[in-house]
Amino acid sequence: MIYLDNAATTLHKPPQVARAVVQAMDTMGNAARGAHGGALEASRTVYGTREKLARLFACQRADHVVFTANSTEALNIAINGILHEGDHAISTDCEHNSVLRPLYRLEEERGVGLDFVAADRQGRIDYGDFERLIRCNTKAIVCTHCSNLTGNVLDIARIGEIAHRHGALLIVDASQTAGTIPIDMEKMGVDVLCFTGHKGLMGPQGTGGLCIHSGVEIAPWKVGGSGVHSYDRHQPMEYPTRLEAGTLNGHGIAGLSAALDVILERGVEDIQQMEHGLMRKFYEGVKDIDGVTVYGDFAAPVRGAIVTLNIRDYDSSAVSDALSENYGIATRPGAHCAPRMHRALGTTEQGAVRFSFSCYNTEQEVEEAIRAVREIAAE
Amino acid sequence: MIYLDNAATTLHKPPQVARAVVQAMDTMGNAARGAHGGALEASRTVYGTREKLARLFACQRADHVVFTANSTEALNIAINGILHEGDHAISTDCEHNSVLRPLYRLEEERGVGLDFVAADRQGRIDYGDFERLIRCNTKAIVCTHCSNLTGNVLDIARIGEIAHRHGALLIVDASQTAGTIPIDMEKMGVDVLCFTGHKGLMGPQGTGGLCIHSGVEIAPWKVGGSGVHSYDRHQPMEYPTRLEAGTLNGHGIAGLSAALDVILERGVEDIQQMEHGLMRKFYEGVKDIDGVTVYGDFAAPVRGAIVTLNIRDYDSSAVSDALSENYGIATRPGAHCAPRMHRALGTTEQGAVRFSFSCYNTEQEVEEAIRAVREIAAE
Structure with a gap:
């Protein structure tokens, strides 16, 4: 996984x-x-x-x-x-x-x-x-x-x-x-x-x-x-x-x-830098895929190691299930207990798929996740 | 210990x-x-x-x-x-x-x-x-x-x-x-x-x-x-x-x-029986030692595997410390967060030393604890 x-x-x-x-x-x-x-x-x-x-x-x-x-x-x-x-x-x-x-x-x-x-x-x-x-x-x-x-x-x-x-x-x-x-x-x-x-x-x-x-x-x-x-x-x-x-x-x-x-x-700075790199790599890999919408402010210099997205109008739970079942990738769909933020983003119906990284993830895992998103978006 | x-x-x-x-x-x-x-x-x-x-x-x-x-x-x-x-x-x-x-x-x-x-x-x-x-x-x-x-x-x-x-x-x-x-x-x-x-x-x-x-x-x-x-x-x-x-x-x-x-x-009954046996053995071993006061109702057929006592007018913390330091026996002294019960027992000043047993204790451990109480009471 x-x-x-x-x-x-x-x-x-x-x-x-x-x-x-x-x-x-x-x-x-x-x-x-x-x-x-x-x-x-x-x-x-x-x-x-x-x-x-x-x-x-x-x-x-x-x-x-x-x-x-x-x-x-x-x-x-x-x-x-x-x-x-x-x-x-x-x-x-x-x-x-x-x-x-x-x-x-x-x-x-x-x-x-x-x-x-x-x-x-x-x-x-x-x-x-x-x-x-x-x-x-x-x-x-x-x-x-x-x-x-x-x-x-x-x-x-x-x-x-x-x-x-x-x-x-x-x-x-x-x-x-x-x-x-x-x-x-x-x-x-x-x-x-x-x-x-x-x-x-x-x-x-x-x-x-x-x-x-x-x-x-x-x-x-x-x-x-x-x-x-x-x-x-x-x-x-x-x-x-x-x-x-x-x-x-x-x-x-x-x-x-x-x-x-x-x-x-x-040191927290070292952990932050590594996670930030994984997050940026994933973001750069998915942001221009046709049909993918990424949420959040990626112009900010500091941010959490989270990339949340939707693919076309696909239900976020269906996308998360496909990632889990077909690619062995664990993500989280739905509301994430953040109702006001979903209203702000306009995603209350669809929810969103969250990819969140830790310092134990690898660049290869990020590449596989990018490939999975690309393939699901191409379906 | x-x-x-x-x-x-x-x-x-x-x-x-x-x-x-x-x-x-x-x-x-x-x-x-x-x-x-x-x-x-x-x-x-x-x-x-x-x-x-x-x-x-x-x-x-x-x-x-x-x-x-x-x-x-x-x-x-x-x-x-x-x-x-x-x-x-x-x-x-x-x-x-x-x-x-x-x-x-x-x-x-x-x-x-x-x-x-x-x-x-x-x-x-x-x-x-x-x-x-x-x-x-x-x-x-x-x-x-x-x-x-x-x-x-x-x-x-x-x-x-x-x-x-x-x-x-x-x-x-x-x-x-x-x-x-x-x-x-x-x-x-x-x-x-x-x-x-x-x-x-x-x-x-x-x-x-x-x-x-x-x-x-x-x-x-x-x-x-x-x-x-x-x-x-x-x-x-x-x-x-x-x-x-x-x-x-x-x-x-x-x-x-x-x-x-x-x-x-x-089965809980089996655990209860074993702990009860250890508790009774300890009680029988300490209850008649000169200077020992045991608290609680030992005539009741069902009780927890707890024997609480004091030795003469010794402060309960001093007794518990002696048990720990000289005998390697872990007990608990003091108030036990039970203020109304201490008032009922008349032990608010002295506190009391609690011996509480589990199904992993042994008869030999009980015997050592009895010996320790006897020796402290004889000092």
């Missing part, structure tokens, strides 16, 4: 990752519960992983790195824990339902005001819109670093500057960029970074989290056992315990830790 | 579990996202695991088995999704903070009425109290199947009968019993069973879930990507998608699936 569905989950992980998970399953107790060897090893592994994530994203404090099951949970925690009744938030058409649905729910349940920066037919936004939409009660801008549909990257530093100039917080969905495009929370002005472990970070599924800037207050989400302050009726207010009730996925975090070693050693 | 902290997390898993996790990491895409081989394999594994859990717990519908990161998340979902303003709930002194803190929060934030069935100095409850505390607006009884501190097992079938006679739902925390004491949702009248994967089920950390009886409505908790109905502003209302936004821990679930094969093949 030629796996080009890395924006959903990366399949090829560094071999150290599975080894670390197995080792953790053989030796690890419950982190922050007890003081015997197994429990201490779990606590050390978990804390070490916080430190690596803080280093990777330039998060000031390792104890402000909070683990969750995935970025959806991280986004729910950030959005629900920051936006309260009477607040206003700005988001964009580029968002995944993991941002949209929590916001829509707050609009209904807490009367949170919402505005969205519109995307054009190439999925681009006008940064001036953030200025125009901001209000005196704007509490936060919530936006993705990279569209999971078009691969367009948003200029987070520019949005951060606007947010902070107006006293608002910036919550960023880094699901598509953590590990593949450099992120510096300090330089980019990110207050809360929500990430997942199983995509560009190449860790196991069931891992993800938030990196929280000092001074940002997020109300607890799930509450329960904390291993400390057990007689308090409330969840302890210290990070990370404030947002981490229950037993952590220590086994998965151990795998993520091993993946982070590989990424920190190699 | 002699690992006797199985009530926190089981360390010894069947070897098939780690193998299944590794295989999943090598082959598995994102469940319910796309239709290529990797994604389909993930979907099949996840659904197969739902079926095994439904079979293990006699849950009528496999599609009503919902995956979460742990039982704390499952309990938060059940409690927050069922109890609304004006409702009343009954719980017990036997609960873990994963039940207590969500309930206390609803009391503050939604005005949910709360009453607790008291425990005596042996951690026993009077079932007549449920009848006495029930009101016309009692929406649910929320209680543990087995105290994580004393190992006392509650008569869930009896509580279920009382709940249903008064039109209330029964939400059960099976953190300490799933996989080690038989559970039949139908026969016991359980409406929502909350379980974790990494304790008695011997699966990886980062797994757990809810089994929901047909007709029980639980409001969505986290919302976001669902892979279906992407244009709807709301989370889809079909189970399990209703409660499962974001990418599942497919790798961990694959490991849980392998563990369930072992448990279903061996």
Whole structure:
């Protein structure tokens, strides 16, 4: 199988990752519960992983790195824990339902005001819109670093500057960029970074989290056992315990830790450059094929390793099935949980076929994918 | 290390579990996202695991088995999704903070009425109290199947009968019993069973879930990507998608699936009998040692494989440290996130040392633990 569905989950992980998970399953107790060897090893592994994530994203404090099951949970925690009744938030058409649905729910349940920066037919936004939409009660801008549909990257530093100039917080969905495009929370002005472990970070599924800037207050989400302050009726207010009730996925975090070693050693810039090359090669190979429509902004110097396209008026699921069955190429069709972006692109009916690359893909795989698209388009 | 902290997390898993996790990491895409081989394999594994859990717990519908990161998340979902303003709930002194803190929060934030069935100095409850505390607006009884501190097992079938006679739902925390004491949702009248994967089920950390009886409505908790109905502003209302936004821990679930094969093949009764034997042997060996106080009801025919004790007035953490450092025995001291139970036992200051057994422990390990307790008590 030629796996080009890395924006959903990366399949090829560094071999150290599975080894670390197995080792953790053989030796690890419950982190922050007890003081015997197994429990201490779990606590050390978990804390070490916080430190690596803080280093990777330039998060000031390792104890402000909070683990969750995935970025959806991280986004729910950030959005629900920051936006309260009477607040206003700005988001964009580029968002995944993991941002949209929590916001829509707050609009209904807490009367949170919402505005969205519109995307054009190439999925681009006008940064001036953030200025125009901001209000005196704007509490936060919530936006993705990279569209999971078009691969367009948003200029987070520019949005951060606007947010902070107006006293608002910036919550960023880094699901598509953590590990593949450099992120510096300090330089980019990110207050809360929500990430997942199983995509560009190449860790196991069931891992993800938030990196929280000092001074940002997020109300607890799930509450329960904390291993400390057990007689308090409330969840302890210290990070990370404030947002981490229950037993952590220590086994998965151990795998993520091993993946982070590989990424920190190699450097995100190097991974980015390689993936960008594969993406550009594929784009150049398919963009002029008769009947192929590619979506997104390919003039931008920085973008995710995603090329999304349609072939004539063929249903995207049928094309993805043909790629899988006839060519052994894994892609993803349909809506990609990005309803506003499909409306902007005019692809709500057809969906679109997404090719997403990782640093473990090869030029030969890209060539085979180009050939497959050419052949399907010629049918 | 002699690992006797199985009530926190089981360390010894069947070897098939780690193998299944590794295989999943090598082959598995994102469940319910796309239709290529990797994604389909993930979907099949996840659904197969739902079926095994439904079979293990006699849950009528496999599609009503919902995956979460742990039982704390499952309990938060059940409690927050069922109890609304004006409702009343009954719980017990036997609960873990994963039940207590969500309930206390609803009391503050939604005005949910709360009453607790008291425990005596042996951690026993009077079932007549449920009848006495029930009101016309009692929406649910929320209680543990087995105290994580004393190992006392509650008569869930009896509580279920009382709940249903008064039109209330029964939400059960099976953190300490799933996989080690038989559970039949139908026969016991359980409406929502909350379980974790990494304790008695011997699966990886980062797994757990809810089994929901047909007709029980639980409001969505986290919302976001669902892979279906992407244009709807709301989370889809079909189970399990209703409660499962974001990418599942497919790798961990694959490991849980392998563990369930072992448990279903061996039979929970057999595991229960073996663990009960180890627990009884330890109890008989320590109960009469001068200076040792054992907590809990050991006259009951059914109980968890837990023996919690103190030695003289020694701080429980000091005893646990001595067990770890001088004997290589892993136990857990302190509060165990069970504040009401410690108040009932009169151990809030001292905490208590918990010895918890699994089917991978041996009689020889039990004998060594008895010897260690005897020696520490003689100091």
